[in-house]
Amino acid sequence: MPFLPWYEAACKGDFKFKPFGILAISCETCENAVLATWYEAACKGDFKFKPFGILAISCERMPFLSHDMRSPAFPLLPEYESEDEMIMIETNGESEDDRETQDLPVEEDDLYEPSVIRINEDSSEETLNWNTIKEKVDTYRKQLKKGKYAVDTLYYFLIDYSGFHGPTSKLLSGYFPKMLDALPKNMRFCVPTLSEEAIKFFDLLLRTEDIADIEMVTEEEKILKRLANNIFDAITMHGRDDLSEVEHMSRNIVPLLDATIRKDNHYRVKYGETSLEATANRRNKGTDPNDRGYKVDVIFEYRDVSWIPVIGCMEVSGGLPRCSRSKEWDDTRKLGLELRDLWLDATEKLAGANANEIVWWGLTVVGLKIRVYALAAAGGLFHLVLMYECLLPSAPEDLVNLEHAYLVLKEYKKKLDETKDILCKLNQERIQLITRGKRGSDELLREVGKKPEIINTPEPRKRSRQTPTAYDFIHGFILLELVLIFSHVYMHHEAKSQDLSSNF
Structure with missing residues (x-):
């Protein structure tokens, strides 16, 4: 049986979600399941997993880290201590204090070479209706997509x-x-x-x-x-x-x-x-x-x-x-x-x-x-x-x-x-x-003139570090038990294979 990468196994099998953030992928041709940590599997897909979540991959004789995962074309993500650390690394080193300016990149098609503005000294006799201009801006703001707020x-x-x-x-x-x-x-x-x-x-x-x-x-x-x-x-x-x-x-x-x-x-x-x-x-x-x-x-x-x-x-x-x-x-x-x-x-x-x-x-x-x-x-x-x-x-x-x-x-x-x-x-x-x-x-304390409204940038979701709860300890314990069980299965399988090879 050739090695099957995790996403091929997923395509052939049924997804079953079990408690404690574990994703089990079954495959008709596979008898054993081997664990791969979430950050290794995430390299190949668009999935996002919780820190304690693990991905169970079913595949016959599949090693703990498959050949696909070891190849140079399949780089592993760094081992983050938490999702907070991962989020900070993915912001390209920008300071957390500047997170209000972090959002989807602005479309360069909307940007042009800026020009110096010359202000005329002569006052215009035409009246200016600020309400009309403000309404235009308000209408434009309401039509903005959520991901474009911070860059506009x-x-x-x-x-x-x-x-x-x-x-x-x-x-x-x-x-x-x-x-x-x-x-x-x-x-x-x-x-x-x-x-x-x-x-x-x-x-x-x-x-x-x-x-x-x-x-x-x-x-x-x-x-x-x-x-x-x-x-x-x-x-x-x-x-x-x-x-x-x-x-x-x-x-x-x-x-x-x-x-x-x-x-x-x-x-x-x-x-x-x-x-x-x-x-x-x-x-x-x-x-x-x-x-x-x-x-x-x-x-x-x-x-x-x-x-x-x-x-x-x-x-x-x-x-x-x-x-x-x-x-x-x-x-x-x-x-x-x-x-x-x-x-x-x-x-x-x-x-x-x-x-x-x-x-x-x-x-x-x-x-x-x-x-x-x-x-x-x-x-x-x-x-x-x-x-x-x-x-x-x-x-x-x-x-x-x-x-x-x-x-x-x-x-x-x-x-x-x-x-x-x-x-x-x-x-x-x-x-x-x-x-x-x-x-x-x-x-x-009266307001002098019509003051502009101060708009704060919608901040990207920031997960804060929290004190571990009883649920977290149970979660971690179950994860440890699963790793030990599957490691034992894998070692037993390898030992059995070596015995069969020695008999031949």
């Missing part, structure tokens, strides 16, 4: 203006001009220019053969020389075009952030998978108080306010070469949700003050491109706008890109300053409302 920004009432998310553009692009005009007027991004002295020094940095020989006078010249030296080392090193995300950030991004933002002692820059407290505060309402926030690649904190607000953040989408478009979208969507949580955290801490005019600023890095995003709330929706993008240097021949990137991050720093100034002003107004009794408590 419209599900969170988050509008992408860049054209990156095709369904958003298809639904609302005709409203974009009027919607943009209704957003806060400080949502503008204009790259500054260098002073005459800085221009001359930059030109000297680009022409010289050895940056170390250049003499410095002003503090800015010291910063520029250190920056140019670090970036030049990064773009001349071996393997500069093949870097992990961590190395890409440390070599090509951190020097720019240090030269523009971190040098200001009012700010604290946290690098590398830092938990976002604003997300934790939002999640903890009515949920697990130990739950943490999104893990963010870079966080910008303002340290001169008692509650130390986070006023900006950055997501680095992989290393070099450029990541996939779906990964790029995942991090862009995640950035939008992070900025939304910062907005929510500030509006709650500044209850009674009008925080609707605050613009939140974030950055993404995709390959050698830095993108600047702004987020504001208006009309019951969140608005994520791609304001600017620039290239990083990749070789000595385009080191001139460093000047552009430096100026872009200087302007980004200016936008962070504007945000923290508004936060400080609103915090002062809130304290005055409380301490000077200018308004009653009911008016103090």
